[in-house]
Amino acid sequence: MNRSSWCLALGAAAGMFAGVGCNVYMGGGGHRHAPPPPPPQQVTVVEEPREVVVVEVAPPAPQREVIPAPPSHSHVWVPGHWYRRGNQWVWIPGHYVSRPTTVDTWIPAQWVRKGNHWEYVPGHWSHTRVVTPAPAPPPPTPAPPPPREVVIVEHPREVVVVRTAPPAPKREVVPARPSPNHVWVAGHWYWRDGQWAWVKGAYMVKPHGNAEWHPARWEQKRGEWHYAPGSWTGTPPRVDKPAPPPPPHKDVDKRPPPPPPHKDKDKDKDKDKDVERRPPPPPPVREIVITEHPRVAAVARIAPPALKRETVPARPSANHVWVAGHWFWQGGQWAWVQGAYMVKPHGNAVWTPARWEQKGGEWHYVPGSWAGNPPKDKPVPPGRDKDKDKDPHGRGSNR
Numbered sequence: 001m002n003r004s005s006w007c008l009a010l011g012a013a014a015g016m017f018a019g020v021g022c023n024v025y026m027g028g029g030g031h032r033h034a035p036p037p038p039p040p041q042q043v044t045v046v047e048e049p050r051e052v053v054v055v056e057v058a059p060p061a062p063q064r065e066v067i068p069a070p071p072s073h074s075h076v077w078v079p080g081h082w083y084r085r086g087n088q089w090v091w092i093p094g095h096y097v098s099r100p101t102t103v104d105t106w107i108p109a110q111w112v113r114k115g116n117h118w119e120y121v122p123g124h125w126s127h128t129r130v131v132t133p134a135p136a137p138p139p140p141t142p143a144p145p146p147p148r149e150v151v152i153v154e155h156p157r158e159v160v161v162v163r164t165a166p167p168a169p170k171r172e173v174v175p176a177r178p179s180p181n182h183v184w185v186a187g188h189w190y191w192r193d194g195q196w197a198w199v200k201g202a203y204m205v206k207p208h209g210n211a212e213w214h215p216a217r218w219e220q221k222r223g224e225w226h227y228a229p230g231s232w233t234g235t236p237p238r239v240d241k242p243a244p245p246p247p248p249h250k251d252v253d254k255r256p257p258p259p260p261p262h263k264d265k266d267k268d269k270d271k272d273k274d275v276e277r278r279p280p281p282p283p284p285v286r287e288i289v290i291t292e293h294p295r296v297a298a299v300a301r302i303a304p305p306a307l308k309r310e311t312v313p314a315r316p317s318a319n320h321v322w323v324a325g326h327w328f329w330q331g332g333q334w335a336w337v338q339g340a341y342m343v344k345p346h347g348n349a350v351w352t353p354a355r356w357e358q359k360g361g362e363w364h365y366v367p368g369s370w371a372g373n374p375p376k377d378k379p380v381p382p383g384r385d386k387d388k389d390k391d392p393h394g395r396g397s398n399r
Contacts, residue, residue: 049092049109053120055084059111065094074099076106078123083109100125154292155185155199155216158345160227162191166218172201181206181331183213185230190216205288205330207296208236236298288335290328293354298365300329304356310339319344321351323368328354346374 059082067077080094097106109123166189174184187201204213216230304327312322325339342351354368 049083049120050122051120052122053084054117055120056117058113058118059084060089063091067094070096078106079108081109082111084120101127103127155202155230156190156192156227157229158227159229160191162225162227163223165220165225166191167196170198174201175203178203183211185213186215188216189218190227204292205290205335207232207294207330208234208298209331210234210237211296232296236296288330288333290330290335290337291340293323293337293340293368294328294330294365295367297367298329300356300363300365301361302334303358303363304329305334308336312339313341316341321349323351324353326354327356329363329365345370346372348372348375 062079062081065080070077075096076099078095078097080092082089083092084090092109099106105126107124107126110121111118112121113119169186169188172187177184182203183206185202185204187199189196190199191197199216206213211232211234214231214233217228219226219228307327308325310325315322320341321344323340323342325337327334328337329335337354344351349370350372352369352371355366356363357366358364
């Protein structure tokens with residue numbers, strides 16, 4: 001055997017030993033190990049597995065996927081996951097599937113650990129309809145508290161502006177009318193001290209025969225409620241003077257008749273003069289009392305009676321002023337107006353009492369009124385009309 005044949009035989013033997021994983025001694029005095037086996041090839045499965053698999057090793061961490069846009073609204077994304085096939089892990093990529101019905105829901109595949117092994121649960125459709133609970137309704141808005149039971153006896157005369165509508169009026173029982181000169185004034189709501197107060201209905205005496213009562217009312221203007229106080233309207237009737245007696249006839253004898261016999265002529269003349277000088281007795285005064293102070297003018301042909309004595313009670317506050325009582329001519333007779341306390345419309349207000357003035361044989365009534373200008377340096381509170389202290393007819397305030 002020549003040298004070349006020997007080399008070929010030795011090479012073939014070396015390849016045989018390398019195939020069985022043995023170390024081969026090469027000339028030169030060294031050992032050479034066999035190369036490591038290649039890593040397992042990654043296998044990708046497109047179809048979704050349906051078999052249940054049980055393994056003893058945990059699945060690898062899931063891979064990141066880019067989810068494309070769905071082909072239609074009926075397609076559902078099935079996320080990718082690991083699956084064990086044979087002795088190696090294979091990755092099942094995510095993909096879109098068409099939903100069988102509108103109520104079906106896709107349950108993704110998952111690996112469930114049970115003791116020392118892992119069990120594969122395939123993905124599947126669930127026919128259980130997912131019902132989203134309706135949101136709970138908002139809690140009901142609490143009803144506003146009812147107005148406090150605050151009752152006002154005297155009808156207000158001040159203009160008030162508020163931002164809330166008045167409550168519904170109350171039902172009242174109207175009593176029998178005291179006389180034909182009385183008028184029923186219905187009750188109504190009024191804003192006082194930051195709350196609604198009920199003004200009770202009451203009878204009022206007509207200031208004269210033509211007087212008509214206009215009830216108080218609330219008027220809505222630009223989101224606000226304005227209070228218009230009640231008032232009397234109508235012109236008082238004119239008091240005509242009696243016609244003078246007709247003049248005596250020319251043929252009538254103007255001489256006095258002869259005195260009767262057996263009487264003293266001079267004594268009878270003096271007696272007749274005393275009768276002529278004596279004024280006629282005033283008519284009896286009926287006990288008529290008026291609670292509200294009149295605001296209208298009146299004319300009488302008889303002088304008012306003497307003033308009554310009144311007991312002045314304690315003053316409620318420093319803003320109250322005592323308005324003394326006086327006589328008023330109403331319905332052909334004298335009526336007494338009771339004294340009462342009134343609230344000053346402002347700090348500089350001064351009350352001018354009512355009075356009777358004699359003019360040409362007649363007595364003219366001048367109603368009481370407030371005088372004085374309000375202070376200029378006092379700011380007007382927000383939401384209140386600066387002319388609220390004035391009566392709609394130009395007169396002073398009367399609470």
